[in-house]
Amino acid sequence: MRIVSLAGGIGGARFLRGLLTAVPDAEITVIGNTGDDITLFGLRVCPDLDTIMYTLGGGIDENQGWGRAKETHVVKEELAAYGMEPQWFGLGDRDFATHIVRTQMLNAGYPLSQVTEALCTRWQPGVRLLPMSDDRTETHVVVTDEHGRRAIHFQEWWVRMRASAPAEEIALIGAADAKPAPGVLEAIHGADLVILPPSNPVVSIGTILQIAGIRQALEAKVVVGVSPIIGGAPVRGMADACLAAVGVPATAQGVLELYGASLIDGWLVAEEDRDTRLDGVRVEVRPVLMSDPAATAALAQAALDLAGELAQ
């Protein structure tokens, strides 16, 4: 079975771990969000790709959901002692090594897709992890704060400001010129089914869908999605703040309508959201909380079962 999944960071990574448990022999290609990528201290950081790589490779900090297990922060402290900014982004010593390897390879001329493949030879995530694009894109957010109305990097809004100022606009800089990374469209064309995990619908999945040709390729496939919103609230994180920026209610219904019936064939929602409806979409109620590995594997299996039914 050939499966394609789009993914952001924590929500995507946890779901994928369940998917691998449910179907260990499937050929899974993950198209990862790179809109969150940022250059810090001269190093290229790809938070969502790394969260997937570390989670599936057994190196993630399980409590935090991102970053490395058994992490130390000597380099960060030393940079702070020099007064180096930014100090609001958490980079541990072990994590730094990943960004050093990545940046060295990028500077040597390798595209991000090849760099990611090289990093994955260490982590063996059990999936083929592809960045959505080798072209540089970055999500920026327009806010008004004490400095006036300005556009800042998504990470500054999300991590430093904890989304405290409303996002007036969210834009993927570079989207118009970005091409899908090699293998992305081929994987979609060759897929038996496509699963959208409960990743952020605006800045994770929504970003990937903006890359030329990806959405059109997905529309030709059976696509089953899992709602990241339960009973009107994101399960964790601040996805509601992103949805507000694009004028979409933070509900399972709102996210389904945002994706649209041209993309989604099946949609899994929590019991609280059983009234969710959209013409042309099969909505099913399932436990969509990834409370533990067994529940997550069962959720992945439910998505596969629905996709299998819809494919017939």
Ligand code: GDP
């Ligand atoms: P990020 O890049 O680290 O923010 O992670 P993602 O974009 O992959 O996922 C974030 C989304 O996952 C948030 O909108 C959450 O609501 C959603 N999420 C997290 N845990 C769960 C869960 O257990 N069940 C469901 N349905 N959604 C979840």
Ligand code: CA
């Ligand atoms: Ca992310």
